Amino acid sequence: MCTSGMKDTAKILSTLLVSLTLVAMGSSCGSAEESLRGTVSLDGSSTVFPISEAIAEEFNAVKPRVRVTVGVSGTGGGFKKFLAGEIDINDASRPIKGSEYAEAKASGQKFIELPVAFDGLSVVVNKNNTWVDKLNVAELQKIWQPGSSVEKWSDIRAGWPNEPIRLYGPGTDSGTFDYFTETINGKSGASRPDYTANEDDNALVRGISGDQYALGYFGFAYYAANQSVLKIVPIDGGNGPVEPTQTTINNGTYSPLSRPIFIYVRETSLDRPEAAEFVDFYIENAGLVAAEVGYIPLPDSTYQRAKERVANRVTGSAYIEGPENIQDNLIDP
Structure with a gap:
């Protein structure tokens, strides 16, 4: 009787230990998943807005503790905020202008130029x-x-x-x-x-x-x-x-009236894990989301090269500096 009771107790303790271990593992995975937090800010083009808004919603579903804000002040208005250091990403329905590029260079700001879809005005x-x-x-x-x-x-x-x-x-x-x-x-x-x-x-x-x-x-x-x-x-x-x-x-x-549309990413924003992960998520999903909201996806190879551009921190604009000065020109200017 005593031996049987001890065996039963051992089984119960063993089962309880396994259960607690599984709970702990689940809790650990959940906390790891939810540990990413912070804010990522976008503004700019109303044309690019539907893509950025949809991607922000999808990102929030998997990273609920990261707050992504998407504003609409026009490409030029977005660049003003971008160059003032107010936002992480500018949505742009045109390449950066020479005057905007000069302002960025004069203030030592570096950015990564990423086409995300084609549009037909x-x-x-x-x-x-x-x-x-x-x-x-x-x-x-x-x-x-x-x-x-x-x-x-x-x-x-x-x-x-x-x-x-x-x-x-x-x-x-x-x-x-x-x-x-x-x-x-x-x-x-x-x-x-x-x-x-x-x-x-x-x-x-x-x-x-x-x-x-x-x-x-x-x-x-x-x-x-x-x-x-x-x-x-x-x-x-x-x-x-x-x-x-x-x-x-x-x-x-x-x-x-066909044209590429872009996002411009502040290089220093990529030092923040939440911003870096959002940009990776954006590139990974841009083609699918662009098609869903009515734009035309770029070739898969272009999105892959865009990921590499971000990973290698390739800064500058092929539309200003010329493709020979950009390590990997994604779309011919």
Whole structure:
């Protein structure tokens, strides 16, 4: 009886010990998983915002103690905060400007330039617009150039309605504004001022969708998410009208309004584990998330090289310094 009781007690103690060990292991794994904490801050482009916001949400699901904030102040506004040391990452729908690069260099700030997806800047009209079938670059310039005399649709093309054209577009801090004005009007920032400007692309969608005589432009993802209330305008860049799609943006036939979009990472931010892990997570998931929100993923090999660029702390901009001065130029400038 005594021996049997001792054996039973031994079994109970053994089982209890195993249980406690498993609990301890689980607790240890949980604490290791949750030990990463801190804040990572992003700001900048409304075009890149849907990608960054979605990635921040996914990251928070696996690293709940890291707070990731994603603001929208336009590419230029984001670079101002980035260069002032206020944020870790700037979302940018254009490459860094020479003046911004010079400011960073003068203050000794180093950054890593990472393309994250392709975008096709999209020209859109109201869903009930029945007359616009396409526009060419010359007509876009006629509409948007400084000093434009276009006030009615009939001023663009004979036979179009003798009705006022109401224009919508991004504000002057937007990288989309910079890219569009440089591509269409030949100089970054060159634009007629009498249009409804907003850094929030969703506000532009609401304006155009509520006005039959409206025309505007923004990133492809905002058209893709609002096709039921907007009509896309095919653009003739010299080889016939082409509509922006994932295929035409990716293969470059949607020209001249296809472009890469970026994040710029402060090198010193990577010294913080939470920021370094977030950047790795961003690159790992950028392609999948870009496709989900309406943009076009880069080749897998480009994302792999982006990881290596971060790991090796390859700083600078191929768009300013030239690809020969960047260890691994991810996309041809």
